[in-house]
Structures are given as C-alpha cells and as structure tokens.
Amino acid sequence: MLKNRIIPCLDVKNGRIVKGINFVDLKDAGDPVEQAKIYSDGGADEICFLDITASNENRNTIYNVVEKTSKKCFVPLTVGGGVRSVEDINKLLNCGADKVSINTAAVQNPEVVVESSKKFGSQCIVVAIDAKKNGDKWEIFTHGGRNNAGADAIEFAKKMEDFGAGELLVTSMDRDGTQVGYDIELMSKISSKVNIPVIASGGVGNLDHLVDGIKLGNASAVLAASIFHYGKHSVKEAKEYLDSKGIPVRI
Amino acid sequence: MNVTIVDYNSGNISSVINSFKEVAKNRVNIEVTSDLSKIKSSDKVVLPGQGSFKSCVDALNNISGLVDTLNEFAINNKKPLLGICVGLQMFADVGYEETETKGLGWIPGKVSKIDNQNGKYKLPHIGWNQINIVKDSKIFKDIENNSHMYFVHSYEFIPEDKNVISATTDYSSNIICSVEKENVFGTQFHPEKSDKIGLKIIDNFINL
Numbered sequence: 001m002l003k004n005r006i007i008p009c010l011d012v013k014n015g016r017i018v019k020g021i022n023f024v025d026l027k028d029a030g031d032p033v034e035q036a037k038i039y040s041d042g043g044a045d046e047i048c049f050l051d052i053t054a055s056n057e058n059r060n061t062i063y064n065v066v067e068k069t070s071k072k073c074f075v076p077l078t079v080g081g082g083v084r085s086v087e088d089i090n091k092l093l094n095c096g097a098d099k100v101s102i103n104t105a106a107v108q109n110p111e112v113v114v115e116s117s118k119k120f121g122s123q124c125i126v127v128a129i130d131a132k133k134n135g136d137k138w139e140i141f142t143h144g145g146r147n148n149a150g151a152d153a154i155e156f157a158k159k160m161e162d163f164g165a166g167e168l169l170v171t172s173m174d175r176d177g178t179q180v181g182y183d184i185e186l187m188s189k190i191s192s193k194v195n196i197p198v199i200a201s202g203g204v205g206n207l208d209h210l211v212d213g214i215k216l217g218n219a220s221a222v223l224a225a226s227i228f229h230y231g232k233h234s235v236k237e238a239k240e241y242l243d244s245k246g247i248p249v250r251i
Numbered sequence: 252m253n254v255t256i257v258d259y260n261s262g263n264i265s266s267v268i269n270s271f272k273e274v275a276k277n278r279v280n281i282e283v284t285s286d287l288s289k290i291k292s293s294d295k296v297v298l299p300g301q302g303s304f305k306s307c308v309d310a311l312n313n314i315s316g317l318v319d320t321l322n323e324f325a326i327n328n329k330k331p332l333l334g335i336c337v338g339l340q341m342f343a344d345v346g347y348e349e350t351e352t353k354g355l356g357w358i359p360g361k362v363s364k365i366d367n368q369n370g371k372y373k374l375p376h377i378g379w380n381q382i383n384i385v386k387d388s389k390i391f392k393d394i395e396n397n398s399h400m401y402f403v404h405s406y407e408f409i410p411e412d413k414n415v416i417s418a419t420t421d422y423s424s425n426i427i428c429s430v431e432k433e434n435v436f437g438t439q440f441h442p443e444k445s446d447k448i449g450l451k452i453i454d455n456f457i458n459l
Contacts, residue, residue: 003379003399040446045378076401121303123377123404196374221378
C-alpha cells in the first residue's frame with residue numbers, strides 16, 4: 001500500500017534555513033545540509049528546500065546546498081524557489097535535486113512546465129501553487145507571495161496537470177507560518193479536481209493538522225517546516241502519531 | 252572492479268551516481284560514461300532512465316553503437332546489468348508511453364500505463380510503497396520482505412514469463428516492481444532514493 005509522505009521543508013536564504021511568518025519576518029534556524037541529514041535519518045520521506053527569496057537574490061548558494069545534501073541524503077530531494085527556466089531546472093537536477101518546484105514561472109510562462117516535463121519527465125516537475133482566499137475562491141500569488149496573479153487556484157491546478165506537472169505543492173498563504181492548520185477546503189478542492197498527487201503546505205502547528213491534511217484535505221503528502229525544525233516534534237513522532245490515527249506511513 | 256553507469260542523456264542521473272559512489276566508497280570504481288569501450292570493459296553496468304519510455308529509447312539509439320554494446324554486455328557476455336525505473340522498462344519488447352516504441356527486447360513483455368481505475372488512484376504512483384518479494388533475487392540479499400521503496404512512475408512492465416518477477420507492489424493493482432533474469436536485474440523503484448535499504452540493494456548488486 002502506498003504510504004502518505006511526511007515532508008519537512010526547509011526555507012533557505014543565502015544558504016541558511018529561515019522560516020517566516022506569512023512569508024516575512026525571517027528567523028535563522030540553522031544549516032540546511034545538516035538539518036536535511038537529521039530529517040532523513042529520522043525517517044523523512046522526502047526533503048524539500050525552498051529558496052524563498054531567490055527571485056530577487058543571488059542563487060548560487062542554493063546549488064551548493066543541494067549538491068552537498070544530495071551526497072548525504074538518499075531520500076528524494078525537492079528544490080524550489082526562483083526557478084525560471086528549463087536551464088535552471090537542469091542545473092538543480094545536475095546538482096542532485098530529484099524534483100524541482102516551479103512557482104512564478106509556471107504562472108507567467110506555463111510553457112516552462114510543458115517543456116521541462118517533456119525534457120526531464122513529469123516525475124521531477126512539481127508546480128508550487130501559493131493561494132490566498134478571496135471571497136469564495138482562491139487566487140494565486142507569485143514572487144514568494146508578493147504579487148497577486150489573479151487567476152483561480154483550482155483552475156490553475158487543473159491546467160498545470162494538463163501541462164505536465166507530476167505533483168502539486170499547494171500552499172495556503174493565509175495559513176503559512178500561522179500554525180493554525182492547513183486550509184483544508186483548498187486542499188480537498190484541488191485534490192478532487194486533479195489526478196496527480198497533492199502536497200499540502202502552509203499552517204501546520206500540531207500533529208493533528210497533519211492528520212487533517214491527509215484525512216480531510218485528501219493530500220498524498222504533508223509538508224511542514226516550523227513544527228519540525230524548532231524541535232516541537234520529530235519526524236518520527238509525527239509518523240507514529242499518524243500511524244496511531246490509521247494513516248498509512250512508512251515506519 | 253569497475254561499475255559503469257550509462258550516461259545517455261536519459262534525464263537526471265545525479266542521484267544514481269551519488270548513491271553508487273556512497274556505497275562503493277574506494278573499493279569499487281564507479282564510471283559514468285557513454286563511452287562504448289569503457290562499457291565493454293566494465294564488470295557491471297547500471298542502466299538508469301527517467302522521463303518517458305520513448306525518450307529513453309530514443310536517447311539510447313542516439314548514441315551510435317550503444318544498444319549493440321549493451322546487448323553484447325548483457326545478452327552475449329552475460330555480465331550483470333541493473334536497470335532502474337525506465338532502465339528496467341526498456342528490457343521489454345515494446346512500450347506504449349507517448350507512442351508505440353520498440354524496447355531492447357531482453358525480457359519479453361510490454362510496458363503500459365498503470366490502470367488508475369477511472370481516477371480512483373492518482374498517477375504518477377509517487378512515494379514509498381512496500382515490496383512483496385516473490386523470488387529470491389540476488390539483489391535482495393538481507394532485504395526484508397515488505398521493505399519500503401521509493402517509487403515514481405505511471406507505467407508498468409508486464410513480462411510474459413512470470414518467472415522473471417522478483418517483487419511486486421500493491422497499488423491500483425499488483426504492480427511488478429523488480430525482475431531478475433539470469434544476469435539481468437531491474438527495479439521499477441529507485442534504490443538510490445530508498446534510504447539505507449535502497450543502498451543495501453545497490454551494495455548487493457555491486458557485490459554480485
């Protein structure tokens with residue numbers, strides 16, 4: 001039976017881990033390579049790096065981090081943030097990333113998704129959707145949550161599936177950093193609309209939120225940052241808790 | 252000993268390289284090349300593969316003499332070869348991803364899309380799934396039955412001769428995820444991404 005995945009996410013800036021609250025107010029929480037190794041040794045099903053301010057800054061630090069991590073961690077590594085072109089994807093994959101997540105470029109130039117999924121295979125193309133509720137719908141944002149692209153998140157999700165995305169990483173911007181739980185409605189709407197796996201992100205504050213993301217949000221995988229790297233819970237604890245709630249996990 | 256990872260522009264092979272180097276340390280030389288003479292002279296060959304069946308077969312055919320060299324290595328000389336993911340799928344006679352494409356024909360059978368039961372199951376089949384070992388394969392030495400492996404694929408290899416199947420995994424149907432036919436080994440899952448247990452499979456292959 002396929003297991004639900006737990007994915008610790010490390011937001012990386014200039015080669016260091018940070019975690020913002022609602023995408024701002026960054027705190028330094030350590031070395032990404034070392035932390036990734038701790039997570040994979042602790043049973044993380046996958047590791048995710050998001051180079052959060054990469055859209056505006058020098059990106060070379062992330063290549064270095066990915067290269068070092070991929071020589072130490074032998075679980076899948078997803079890297080996103082500031083990925084603009086097929087060449088950027090190629091570079092990250094060559095550094096040892098297994099999947100690349102595309103956010104802004106997927107909105108502004110969806111051909112990147114078509115082209116890269118053809119060139120490298122859908123299995124390594126993750127489209128990251130940052131969505132914010134507006135009335136009874138969700139709008140997508142780009143540039144690390146700074147620009148409102150206006151498009152409907154659920155329709156966009158479907159379009160990305162059609163364009164060749166292998167997975168969707170859906171972040172609720174309303175919830176990100178708040179620790180009040182995933183936007184379950186958003187997750188379940190997108191998950192029922194597409195036939196590719198959805199990774200829920202944004203807002204985890206306790207282990208029940210992970211359970212809800214899977215049981216209520218129908219996510220295939222749950223991503224969380226702060227509950228893991230501020231030491232509130234270990235990945236192992238999270239898995240044991242999910243297991244106790246009847247969710248299939250790899251233990 | 253030399254183990255060659257065939258670099259034929261089949262997509263991302265960094266993880267395969269990293270994992271083999273991690274396991275090999277200094278005792279085994281890991282080559283990453285499409286150089287035909289190096290492949291011929293190596294002791295073992297790893298055939299990775301990402302992307303579509305067609306794109307991988309095309310990429311193999313784009314390197315003049317590569318398919319012949321692999322045939323000679325695995326079929327005539329019967330030296331150990333491990334195919335990973337699409338690398339395994341290409342053992343088949345034919346694949347149906349994108350369009351009907353002829354495979355290497357080493358193990359009679361076909362590669363077709365996983366039946367997702369009208370959308371009930373998500374595709375790709377991504378994540379950790381348990382393997383059910385159905386045959387004592389040499390690469391499963393000290394691997395416990397029901398171990399978790401990392402998968403990411405939408406197509407499956409269906410061999411005609413069920414005796415070649417060494418492991419299956421349970422998704423929308425019972426998916427064949429490992430084969431062994433004499434000196435030819437294949438895994439649909441990614442040992443290079445399957446943590447310590449995956450590295451053990453790589454170690455087993457290197458130690459054959």
